[in-house]
Amino acid sequence: MSKKNYLAQxxxxxxxxxxxxxxxxxxxxxxxxxxCRILDDIVDEKTTLGSRVERFNEIKNIFKKNYKLNKNDRNxxxxxxxxxxxxDMIILADNNNIKPIILDDLIEGVxxxxxxxxxxxxxxxxxxxxxRVAGTVGLMxxxxxxVNDTRSLRGAIDLGIAMQLTNIARDVAEDQKINRQYIKPDxxxxxxxxxxxxxxxxxxxxxxxxxxxxxxxxxxxxxxxxRQIGRKIIQKKTIENYEKSGKIYVNNFGKIYQTILSLFxxxxxxxxxxxxxxxxxxxxxxxxxxxxxxxx
Numbered sequence: 001m002s003k004k005n006y007l008a009q010x011x012x013x014x015x016x017x018x019x020x021x022x023x024x025x026x027x028x029x030x031x032x033x034x035x036c037r038i039l040d041d042i043v044d045e046k047t048t049l050g051s052r053v054e055r056f057n058e059i060k061n062i063f064k065k066n067y068k069l070n071k072n073d074r075n076x077x078x079x080x081x082x083x084x085x086x087x088d089m090i091i092l093a094d095n096n097n098i099k100p101i102i103l104d105d106l107i108e109g110v111x112x113x114x115x116x117x118x119x120x121x122x123x124x125x126x127x128x129x130x131x132r133v134a135g136t137v138g139l140m141x142x143x144x145x146x147v148n149d150t151r152s153l154r155g156a157i158d159l160g161i162a163m164q165l166t167n168i169a170r171d172v173a174e175d176q177k178i179n180r181q182y183i184k185p186d187x188x189x190x191x192x193x194x195x196x197x198x199x200x201x202x203x204x205x206x207x208x209x210x211x212x213x214x215x216x217x218x219x220x221x222x223x224x225x226x227r228q229i230g231r232k233i234i235q236k237k238t239i240e241n242y243e244k245s246g247k248i249y250v251n252n253f254g255k256i257y258q259t260i261l262s263l264f265x266x267x268x269x270x271x272x273x274x275x276x277x278x279x280x281x282x283x284x285x286x287x288x289x290x291x292x293x294x295x296x
Contacts, residue, residue, distance in 0.1 A: 004034075004081075005030060006030065006033050006034040006037045007026075007029065007030040007033045007034070008030075011033055012249070013222065013225045013226055013229075013249075013250060013255070014029075014033065014222055016221070016222075016225060016255050016259075017218045017219070017221040017222035017225065018030075018218065019218075020217050020218035020221060021215060021218045022214065022215075025144065025145065025215065028092055028096075028144050029141065029144065031085070031088040031089060031092050032089065032092065032137065032140055032141065032144065034085045034088070034089075035085055035086065035088070035089035036106070036110075036137060038059065038082055038085055038086075039056070039059065039106070039107065039110040040110060042055045042056050042059060043056065043110055043111070043113045043114055044178075049114065049115075049116060052114055053114050056111060056114060059082060059086070060107060060111075062082065062083055062086055063086050063089075063090070063103075063107070066083070066086055066087055066090050067090055067100065089103070092144070093140075096140075096143040096144050097143055098140050098143045099295060101294065101295060102136050102139055102140060102295050103136075103140075105131070105132045105136045105290060105295070106132060106133065106136040106137065108132055109129060109131075109132025109133040109136070110132075110133055112129065112132070113180065116179065117179045117180075117181075118175075118179065118180040118181065118182070119181050120181065120182050120183070123285070124285050124286075124288070124289070126165075126168075126182060126183065126193075127161070127282055127285055127286050128285075128286055128289050128290060129164075129182070130160075130161045130164040130165055130168075131157065131160075131161060131286050131290060131292075132290070133164060134160040134161060134163055134164035134167075135157040135158075135160040135161045135164070135286075136157075136160065136295075137160050138156040138157050138158070138159050138160025138161070138163075139153060139156050139157050139160070139295060139296070141156060141160075142156035142211075145211055145212065145215045145219075146212055146215075147210065147211055147212075149207075149210040150296055151207050151210065151274060151276075151277060152207040152208070152209075152210040152211060152274075153296045154207065154277050154279075154283065154292075154296065155203065155204040155205075155206075155207025155208065155277075156204070156207070157283075157292070157296075158200045158201075158203040158204040158207075158279055159200070159201070159204035159219075159223060161197075161200045161282075162197045162198075162200035162201040162204060162223075162226075162227070163197075163226050165193050165194070165196055165197035165200065166194065166197050166226055166227070166229050166230045168182045168183060168193060169183070169190045169193045169194050169197065169230060169233055170229060170230075170233060170247070170248050172185050172190060172242075173185070173242070173243050174247075185239075186239055187236075187237075187238055187239040187242060190233065190239075190242065191234060194230040194233060194234060197227075197230055198227070198230070199278070199279065200279060200282075201223060201227050202278065203277065203278040203279045204223065205223070205265075205269070206269070206272055206273070206274045206275040207274060207275075207277075208220060208223075208269060209269050209270075209272065209274050210274060216266065216269070217262065217266055220262045220265045220266055220269070221258065221259050221262045224258040224259075224261060224262050224265065225250055225254075225255055225258045225259075228250045228254060228258055229248060229249060229250060232248050232249075232250065233248055236248075
């Protein structure tokens with residue numbers, strides 16, 4: 001059965017950065033993204049909540065059943081598209097020392113959107129959710145890129161959180177339509193969320209120095225391109241302009257420009273020492289609910 005390239009089809013910014021990765025690593029990243037995508041797609045389906053919960057539970061059961069099987073037994077399992085994606089993810093986790101608890105965190109985070117209404121009341125809610133749905137992905141990416149340094153793995157979590165905060169700031173109007181409020185729907189809170197995202201982007205930067213050199217540029221490009229989405233949002237200045245803009249993204253010219261600037265980041269990174277972790281307080285807030293030391 002041929003498989004869709006979910007990364008190329010649905011994640012243009014990440015796919016652009018993936019151009020700078022070796023083919024095997026790119027394929028592994030595609031498998032990780034495909035797994036995340038099928039979870040998100042079920043939660044966001046335009047069907048009844050009950051139907052979405054039922055479909056999500058089916059995926060969870062397939063995941064748990066496959067995880068308990070050895071690699072040979074998995075070959076005998078049903079060969080539909082979702083099962084193949086799940087098996088690819090499980091084998092990817094096996095091969096890259098990705099702890100099962102990290103995948104459990106991701107699934108729990110995505111599943112938390114399966115409610116009649118999602119409403120966050122605190123910065124802790126926002127940070128824990130952002131870790132679960134995206135910090136986990138950063139951590140798993142770190143493992144795929146053969147990163148073992150603790151500071152760099154914390155930086156990978158930070159980059160994932162930064163990107164999720166950018167997503168949340170970009171999708172406020174869209175989320176409101178489906179009864180999800182991660183932040184208050186006004187421009188002041190959008191700006192504050194992007195300021196918080198910038199702090200996580202900054203914290204992630206020097207830790208990239210401990211990523212193997214052949215993967216470093218791709219991560220720098222992904223970081224720069226995605227951060228630019230937030231800067232384009234800030235340029236809207238008012239909630240009215242923001243709402244009129246629709247989905248805000250970086251076009252191909254913008255991606256080329258950010259890629260050129262990434263060359264200067266690569267040089268700066270070479271000259272820069274790895275800094276101590278800057279988001280210690282935020283990690284401590286997350287760790288009140290999720291033990292990050294155990295995950296790393």
